[in-house]
Amino acid sequence: MLSPVFLPHGSPFTIFEQSEFTRFLNRFGQENRPKAIVIFSAHFENEITTIAATDDVHEMVYDYYGFPSAFYQVQYPARGSTIVASIVEERLRKHNIPVQREYRGLDHGVFPMMMHAYPEADIPVVPVSVNPFLPARQQIAIGEALQGLEKDGILVIGSGFITHNLRAFDRDKDAPPREWAVQFKDWIREKVLARDIEALCQYETLAPHAAMAVPRAEHFVPLLIALGAGTPGHEIRVLYDTIEHGSGSTLCFQF
Template structure:
């Protein structure tokens, strides 16, 4: 099934990891073989929804700092698709959502996970920006504009993290989960699986420890976009939910 997904994108370390999470990504790629991928990355921000349109091989955006040299040499030579980019633009314009096409390469919200899921880099990738300052209802509306793309073989991915507070980041990946992070993640899981849209759009006031878990929304809104793009009559499912890394970073991922 190609129904939309929210995937945790991992840290740059994910690029070279062989872990439970990267093995999940490999299995995901084997069971989900789209004609093209539209991916909303937490690391691609713009006030106007921006589609990175190209038919060429994507440039690499090494948007991280302080890693060994090999992390700045990795390549993922996937091409884009101007046709799919235009489909996305047309759908957004029909919903009166401001949109533009402006090229930007693949960042680490895109290539680390796709490198494990589709190592052959043979599926066209269309990165799309997020605006963390839009209200949750508008994030859902962006997703709703793309509802049904799976019927054309196009997979919509929201790439981010449910809990993303670098001030609470523990350098030890095996640090025990912090209570506040676990409570927030549990609340989100419950509301997503119940498709409780009313609660999710009010997560900032209803979810426990929301401000601590989501001090800035760029990593959270890909969840709302992916949720909005899913079939409202279909029950959401957990794709991956095995560990919290670095004390507060959950790899919890969903299919809608």
């Protein structure tokens, strides 16, 4: 079943890691083989929802700094799809959502994850931007415009993190989970599984430690978009759930 998913994209370190999380991504890719992927990346921001349309092999966007040279030589030669880009654009326009096309390559909200889930790079990828400043209900509405794409073999991915506070990031991958991160993650998990849209739209004031867990919303809103893209009535599933580096939630959902 190619229902929309929310997946943490990992850090640049994920590119070369072999861990429980990367093994999960590999299993996910083996079990879910779409014809194309539409991915809302936390690292692709624009005021207007922007679709990166091409039929060529994507360029690489190394949007990180201070890493060894090998991190800037990584290639993930997936192609895009103007046909799928047009489907997404048409759906968004039909729902009166402002949309434009502007090319951008694959950033680290996309390729570290994809290198483990789909290492052959043989599935077309269409990146789509996020606007972290839109209200939560508008984020969900963007996803709702794309409901049912799985019927055409298109997998919608929201790529971000439930918690994303780099100041609280521990370099030790196995550092004990911080209590505030656990409490916030568990609250989000509960509300998502209950499909409690009202609560999720007010997470900034209702969720425990929201300001600490989500100091800026660009990594959180892909969750709301993927939630919106799910078919109403489908069972929401937790696919994976740990906390790494002390505060980094790997909570994944399928909608």
